[in-house]
Amino acid sequence: MSVLRLILGDQLNESISSLSDIDPQHDLIVMCELQEEATYVKHHVKKLVFVFSAMRHFAASLESKGYPVRYIKWMEHPALNTFTEVCADVLKSRSFSKIVVTHPGEYRVLKALQVAEAALGLPIEIRGDDRFLCDIEEFSNWAQGRKQLRMEYFYRDMRKKYSILITEKGKPVGGQWNYDADNRHPPSDTLTIPPPSHIEPDDLTQTVIELVGLNFKAHFGSLENFGFAVTRQDALKVLEQFTVERLPCFGDYQDAMLQGEPWMYHAHIGLYLNSGLLLPQECINAALAAYESNQAPLNAVEGFIRQLLGWREYI
């Protein structure tokens, strides 16, 4: 029987677990721009543009591949403000055996889903999020019995587990786990920092910029010069540009700050990882490839992987 598959705004990847067994003939994908989600804090207007536009592009690409999608745009149906209301509306015209969703990152959303399950009387199957390299169960096993959690040890265990920069003898490549000592160069005025990736907004993004400009006047930040990627394809280009142009110096100047240089040698891919457009493993692989072909030094590659494995996975 048909399954309703709910995709949240930070789950924009076709490999997401909620889609793994989709039947395009009978199932329906539901995505929505909820008022509650967009306004529970006064999100930066560029963040709203990014999230809405990336969601809309993702929905369009699913449709172009033959998946049926019901997409509810911001304020398109002012009465549909919660997951419960949206699902109830979908259920009016069709019946489903269950709702499938990948585990939300936010506790608030998990709560909202539990409310929806009770209100709709329809089972909601919450699936694990396998985008992470370390799943929740594995992490709790690791954390058990440790009073304090230290990222460094977690990071080393993950490096070993995935054989990332590990020699055949099981030692870290280069002999050290950590090259932070090489990564604390103060900035110098003579650095030539490459301009950041700038993706020109397409018509769809332009529409969203106007929508956000009109409806979120009280929110923080400037809408000008929006240049983030909003599709997986463009996010991959940003990753590629980073590994070629910035990664080689990333390590040395990782901690440095220069007035008027917001981007420095950083990757600026956190938004793509956190929304699902990019997966952590492919970013790690891109950095490893740069190291193996001598395009980036070890301290840069190790530092970048540490941010991905340590920071992202750990928390």
Place this chain on the structure above:
Amino acid sequence: MPNYAEYNFLNAQRALPEYYWTGNTQMNCLKQCVDQTAQTAYAHHIQRLMVLGNFAALIDVHPKALNEWFLSVYVDAYEWVELPNVSGMVLFADGGILASKPYVSGGAYIHKMSNYCQSCHYRVKEKNGPKACPFNYLYWDFLVRHRDHLKDHPRIAMMYRMYERMSPEKQQAISNDAANFLEHST
């Protein structure tokens, strides 16, 4: 992490200063980081941790207020990323589950890692008085205020010994400058 948001180990109660939204401050490092954030919805980890986070920790901003700010202003911010970073690393609100000590520092670190101080109204080398970099005296005042919570920490104990060796006049100047600054900071 349903309960993590409630942690407030250091009992920080201050509201977030208005200049985290407007950039309207004479502290150049903060102004640059806030203005950049408003423009781009981005700042890198040292700007977040050692400028914006550090300063908020030094003046005891309430974890809820700072979490909400980080969550709002950064394009990559989702609660599951921000909460452990902000409460755990920046504010030490969990009392040491995630970080071994609070990430606080005086102006010297910012001076070393940036060129912000060159065009600042304040002087990073001055420790006290109206032109002194506020990070400097606020750092000591923070340690003094939270002595009960932090004094036994091995990596901080050394700082308390340094403080004890200061003259009483110097200690008084730190306390006066900090009180004066905090009274006028909104």
